[in-house]
Amino acid sequence: MTDITAGGVSPPIRRVEFETAESKARLRRRYRSEARFKAYGIAALVVAAAFLFALLSSIVMRGIPGFFQHYLVADVLVDAAKIDPEGKGDAATLRAGDYTAVARAALAEAIPGVEGRQLKRELNGLLSSGAGDALREMVVADPSLVGQRVKAPLLLADEADVFLKTSGTKIRVISDTRGIATPSATTGEISILVGANDFADDVALVKAELKALADSIDETIARRKARGATVESLADLEREATELRRRHAAAATSERLDAKTASRLVAINGGLVKVKEMTPTLVKGEVIIPLKSTADAAPGTWEIRVYETPESNRNLNDRGLAFLEELKAKGLVESQFNFAFFTRGDSREAELAGIQGALVGSILTLLVTIGLCLPIGVLAAIYLEEFAPKNRITELIEININNLAAVPSIVFGLLGLAVFLNFFGMPRSAPLVGGLVLALLVLPTIIIASRAALKSVPPSIREAALGVGASKQQAVFHHVLPLAMPGIMTGTIIGMAHALGETAPLLMIGMIAFIVDVPSSLTQAATVLPVQIFLWSDLPEPAFKMKTAAAIIVLLAVLFLMNGLAIWLRKKFERRW
Amino acid sequence: MDMRPDPLIMMTTQAQAPTTTPTKVAAKNVNVYYGAKHALKDVSVDIPEKSVTAFIGPSGCGKSTFLRCINRMNDTVASCRVEGLIQIDGKDIYDPALDPVQLRARVGMVFQKPNPFPKSIYDNVAYGPRIHGLSKSKVELDQIVESSLRKASLWEEVKDRLNDSGTGLSGGQQQRLCIARTIAINPEIILMDEPCSALDPIATARIEELMEELRHNFTMIIVTHSMQQAARVSQRTAFFHLGILVETGSTSDIFTNPTDKRTQDYITGRFG
Numbered sequence: 001m002t003d004i005t006a007g008g009v010s011p012p013i014r015r016v017e018f019e020t021a022e023s024k025a026r027l028r029r030r031y032r033s034e035a036r037f038k039a040y041g042i043a044a045l046v047v048a049a050a051f052l053f054a055l056l057s058s059i060v061m062r063g064i065p066g067f068f069q070h071y072l073v074a075d076v077l078v079d080a081a082k083i084d085p086e087g088k089g090d091a092a093t094l095r096a097g098d099y100t101a102v103a104r105a106a107l108a109e110a111i112p113g114v115e116g117r118q119l120k121r122e123l124n125g126l127l128s129s130g131a132g133d134a135l136r137e138m139v140v141a142d143p144s145l146v147g148q149r150v151k152a153p154l155l156l157a158d159e160a161d162v163f164l165k166t167s168g169t170k171i172r173v174i175s176d177t178r179g180i181a182t183p184s185a186t187t188g189e190i191s192i193l194v195g196a197n198d199f200a201d202d203v204a205l206v207k208a209e210l211k212a213l214a215d216s217i218d219e220t221i222a223r224r225k226a227r228g229a230t231v232e233s234l235a236d237l238e239r240e241a242t243e244l245r246r247r248h249a250a251a252a253t254s255e256r257l258d259a260k261t262a263s264r265l266v267a268i269n270g271g272l273v274k275v276k277e278m279t280p281t282l283v284k285g286e287v288i289i290p291l292k293s294t295a296d297a298a299p300g301t302w303e304i305r306v307y308e309t310p311e312s313n314r315n316l317n318d319r320g321l322a323f324l325e326e327l328k329a330k331g332l333v334e335s336q337f338n339f340a341f342f343t344r345g346d347s348r349e350a351e352l353a354g355i356q357g358a359l360v361g362s363i364l365t366l367l368v369t370i371g372l373c374l375p376i377g378v379l380a381a382i383y384l385e386e387f388a389p390k391n392r393i394t395e396l397i398e399i400n401i402n403n404l405a406a407v408p409s410i411v412f413g414l415l416g417l418a419v420f421l422n423f424f425g426m427p428r429s430a431p432l433v434g435g436l437v438l439a440l441l442v443l444p445t446i447i448i449a450s451r452a453a454l455k456s457v458p459p460s461i462r463e464a465a466l467g468v469g470a471s472k473q474q475a476v477f478h479h480v481l482p483l484a485m486p487g488i489m490t491g492t493i494i495g496m497a498h499a500l501g502e503t504a505p506l507l508m509i510g511m512i513a514f515i516v517d518v519p520s521s522l523t524q525a526a527t528v529l530p531v532q533i534f535l536w537s538d539l540p541e542p543a544f545k546m547k548t549a550a551a552i553i554v555l556l557a558v559l560f561l562m563n564g565l566a567i568w569l570r571k572k573f574e575r576r577w
Numbered sequence: 578m579d580m581r582p583d584p585l586i587m588m589t590t591q592a593q594a595p596t597t598t599p600t601k602v603a604a605k606n607v608n609v610y611y612g613a614k615h616a617l618k619d620v621s622v623d624i625p626e627k628s629v630t631a632f633i634g635p636s637g638c639g640k641s642t643f644l645r646c647i648n649r650m651n652d653t654v655a656s657c658r659v660e661g662l663i664q665i666d667g668k669d670i671y672d673p674a675l676d677p678v679q680l681r682a683r684v685g686m687v688f689q690k691p692n693p694f695p696k697s698i699y700d701n702v703a704y705g706p707r708i709h710g711l712s713k714s715k716v717e718l719d720q721i722v723e724s725s726l727r728k729a730s731l732w733e734e735v736k737d738r739l740n741d742s743g744t745g746l747s748g749g750q751q752q753r754l755c756i757a758r759t760i761a762i763n764p765e766i767i768l769m770d771e772p773c774s775a776l777d778p779i780a781t782a783r784i785e786e787l788m789e790e791l792r793h794n795f796t797m798i799i800v801t802h803s804m805q806q807a808a809r810v811s812q813r814t815a816f817f818h819l820g821i822l823v824e825t826g827s828t829s830d831i832f833t834n835p836t837d838k839r840t841q842d843y844i845t846g847r848f849g
Contacts (some may be wrong), residue, residue: 390655460692466653468705468758469682478704479694 059552065165066550069338069351071134071153072127072327076106078139080147094140099132103154111326113290115187122319126327128155130352153336158350158543159315160324164333165546169314169321172306174198179281181268181302186291190273191284192266195299200280202264202304207248209261214244254279259311263318268302269293272322288322315542341550345516346532350543353536355551357518361431361511361526362500364519368435369442369499374492376439377446378481381488384447385454386476405444412441413508421509428510429525437505442495449491453484486573493566497559503530529555601626601766601796602647607661609642609651616642620661620822622815629788629797631811631828633804635848638817640800644768647798648684649677665766682709685764689771691751693743693758698735701743701754702726705762721761729757730787749780756787760795767791769799773806785810804844808832816840 017023080087082105083097104124108114114123131154138152139145156164163169179195218241221234247255256277257264264275266283271291277284311318327333344354388394416437420426426433457480465475506512512531519526527535529551536548602624609617617639624630632640642651649670651657663670670680682705693701702722705711712718722739726732731753735746743754752772759767769788773781788797788810801807807814808828815825816837824837835841842848 458692460688460690461694462653463650463686463688464692464694464755464758465704466650466678466681467648467686467688468708468762469678469685470704470708471678472653474708478708483695 059549059556062546063549063551063553066546066548066553067338067341068165068335069340070156070161070164070333070335072107072110072131072156072332073151073153073334074106074110074332075149076102076135076152076154077109077149078102078135078145078147079105083139083146089143089146091140091143094143094146095136097136097139099136099139100127100129102135103127103131106152106154110330110332111289111323113187114288114323115290119288119319122317123323126157126160126320126323128157128351129349131155153334155351156333158541160320161351162542162546163314163316163321163324164328164335166542170308171325172308174304174306176300177302177304178299180299181266181297183268183271183273183291183294183297185287186269186271186294187287189284189286190291191282192268192273194281194283197280198304199278199283202306203255203278203280206255206257206261206278210244210248213260214241214248217241217244261310263307263311265305265307265318265322266302267305268297269295272305272326274318274322288319289326341547345518346514346527346535347516348514350539350541350547353544353547355529355532355554357515358527358529358532358551359554360518360520361434361515362528364431364522364526365434365438365506365511365528366496366500368432368522369438370492370496372435372439373442373446373495377443377492378450378488380443381447381450381454382476382481385451386480387472401444401447405448408504409441409502410504410508412437413505415440416505417508427523427525429513429515429527430523431519431526432522433509434506434511434526434528435522437509438499438502441502441505442499445495445498446488446492449495450484450488453487453491454480456487457483486569490566490570493562493569497562497566500528500562501530501555501559503528503534506531529558598625598628600624601665602798603662603664603667604643604646605662605664607643607646607659607663609639609646609660610658611654612656616820617646618820620817622822622825624796624798625813626796627792627794628812629792629799629810630813630815631807632798632800632815632817633802633807633843634817634823635843636802639820640815640817641770643817643822644770644798644800647766647768648681648686650681650686652677682762683764684766684768685759685762686768686770687752687755687759687772690775691748691755693746693751693754695742695744697740698726698743698746698754699739702757702761705758709762711762725757725761726754728760728791729753730783730790731757747780749776749783752776752780752784753787756784756791760791764795766796766798769797771800771802774802781806804832816843818843 079102082101083099084093086093104127107123107127108120111123114120133155135150135152135154138150177194177196177198179198181195181198182193184190184192217237221237221241224234224237254277257275264278264283265288266273266275266285269291270289271287272289273283273285273287273291275283275285307318307321314321316324324333340352341354342359343356344352345357347353384394384398416433420433420436421428426436461479461483462475465479466472470478506528511527512535513525513527514535515525515527517524533548533551533555536544536551600623603622605621607617607620608615620639620643632644634640645651646659646663647665647670651659659671665680665684669675694704696704699722702725703718706718706721712721723732723736726735731750734750735741735754743751746754752775756767756772773784776784785806788799791797792812799807799811811828813826814828814831816823816831816835816839818839824831824835824840826836831840832844835844
């Protein structure tokens with residue numbers, strides 16, 4: 001029955017027009033609006049993708065070098081006198097041997113003739129304090145190596161490593177030397193007489209450099225003055241600028257080189273001399289690598305090497321750099337994948353620092369978290385969703401669970417500090433406490449995800465089970481829970497990924513500590529991956545910057561894996577009703 | 578597909594079926610409330626054993642509500658309150674001493690939408706016997722599954738793929754699987770809540786055929802929107818309207834000679 005005959009007002013009948021200008025304009029407007037909306041969407045996606053790409057590529061570019069490490073791969077004489085002087089040959093003795101001495105001996109062999117305490121220290125400084133570790137493992141595994149020569153990778157110190165990775169200094173080689181060079185001695189402080197004006201250009205360059213330096217200092221002074229710095233505080237800078245200008249203005253007879261200008265070295269007769277003072281025809285300097293003889297060097301057989309970055313702006317000084325270049329030239333330096341990054345704990349030495357401690361700490365912490373969260377969260381969700389009466393109290397609980405999910409994580413950290421550490425007296429920095437705190441943090445997420453998963457199971461499945469005489473509990477555990485499991489697992493994994501990346505609450509319970517040992521139990525002091533990243537990012541050494549980026553890559557990889565697993569689970573067990 | 582018997586012939590045979598069988602379910606002054614809503618008002622009806630009783634009526638008339646009272650499925654609805662007396666074999670099923678879960682094992686139910694468990698066909702049928710401990714061995718369980726599927730005339734179609742998922746079957750097969758699942762625990766009564774409303778006519782015919790076979794062993798109550806279906810499959814019919822049981826009687830009487838004006842209007846299609 002319709003009310004068509006029931007009277008009342010009847011509005012005028014209008015139909016949709018296609019031909020009028022108004023309708024055409026309306027149509028165009030609609031199309032424009034749709035196109036605009038699409039364009040906004042695409043633009044947003046493009047911007048997001050660009051940022052993501054920039055972020056990831058920056059992290060990868062910075063992090064990749066962190067996975068590699070330079071080694072001095074040299075023939076090492078495993079000297080029995082240093083390793084096992086009494087000839088015991090047991091593992092403990094072999095382990096306790098002085099492998100650093102062995103490594104240093106190998107380095108001295110690679111660059112023979114280096115004399116003087118200072119130079120030797122510089123040379124040995126190229127090696128890490130853990131340079132002999134790989135050799136130690138080799139010898140302990142095979143005691144017959146004692147007394148033999150073996151090819152072993154000796155870890156380089158982080159300054160050398162970073163220098164090689166970043167090619168920290170441009171080296172300009174002037175090999176078309178015109179005059180005959182005559183060194184005065186083979187070691188120590190020597191002078192080299194040059195037949196032609198080979199250093200004339202360089203002296204001019206140094207002058208120019210001095211002027212540029214003075215100018216830049218003047219700029220700094222001006223800038224500081226503009227900001228209201230006192231004249232006294234600028235006195236040092238002004239004195240320096242004046243000194244530089246004086247040197248620049250002085251006659252071009254003799255120029256002393258210091259750490260503020262580019263370094264110059266002369267490679268002659270198989271040795272290397274660091275120039276300290278130069279005139280167009282005579283240089284005085286310090287021998288870094290001893291010369292073979294004091295014979296005259298013909299034009300073109302000797303060369304000038306200019307290290308463009310001033311020594312004071314480098315982590316590696318001229319001597320170290322010269323030794324490293326020498327080792328590189330001999331083909332003894334190799335870059336290898338840094339497996340130790342995954343098998344070592346933290347260290348103050350960047351080249352020895354690894355993430356195993358943090359990884360194991362993270363795993364232990366997450367084990368505690370998931371061990372608590374999954375059963376408690378899922379059972380709580382089942383009770384609330386399937387059994388609890390719907391009344392004020394359950395409503396209140398539900399609201400508060402949702403609120404808990406929004407509580408800042410640092411608050412959970414404070415709670416953990418107050419309750420677990422101060423009240424229960426649990427150990428500080430322990431994965432157990434970290435896991436408990438993260439469990440508090442993740443529990444609401446898991447309960448919410450589990451409830452959503454349970455809710456999405458159609459009621460017909462429950463009815464079907466009840467209809468064949470299953471009890472409520474049987475219906476839930478035999479039918480509803482298995483169907484909700486993929487959703488619950490997805491929520492749990494995402495919650496775990498959240499916990500894995502969490503830093504703030506762990507700071508409060510002392511998991512931010514320099515911990516070298518890899519934790520082996522739940523109550524040992526440990527740190528976790530994101531905290532390790534935080535710690536490293538604070539350190540000034542460039543090698544730690546690389547390690548930071550590398551650790552971020554590892555963390556991201558683990559997170560992506562976990563999220564991938566969640567997606568895979570969801571796809572695999574997704575059911576259609 | 579099997580040819581189904583002509584519904585007219587079925588109707589005449591059913592009309593001759595004896596109506597003096599003993600009462601299986603007896604309801605006296607049953608009132609049901611959903612919160613403040615009075616959904617079922619003073620329903621009293623006797624349902625005979627080993628026959629098909631159809632509940633008909635327009636949407637929202639309370640026929641499904643009453644059906645769900647018989648196996649206490651309404652207990653799962655928090656706001657639902659049932660008053661009055663419902664007896665099966667003379668025993669009050671709302672007696673506090675009676676376990677509703679056990680009751681549901683005696684009063685099976687088939688739902689509107691086929692709802693097999695997302696498990697294998699075998700597990701679907703075996704689930705009930707398993708939880709009630711009806712089989713002593715794997716062999717016995719296999720026998721129960723086979724005989725249930727045979728009784729639901731599904732065995733020939735699925736015997737080679739018992740381990741396939743029950744949800745992979747067609748709609749009609751799924752509904753027969755649900756029937757097999759229900760009869761696997763040998764209930765005395767089978768409640769069917771619009772079992773064919775989601776099925777095509779051919780699948781519907783097969784279910785109806787099945788009901789005709791099953792009624793020799795089970796007391797069956799069916800809620801249906803289709804008056805033709807009620808006429809075809811049932812021996813007795815109860816007409817509900819606005820929560821009131823308007824009229825009940827043998828199917829042939831209701832459809833040919835209704836005493837109430839509302840029944841007459843409904844079956845002649847004046848409303849509904």
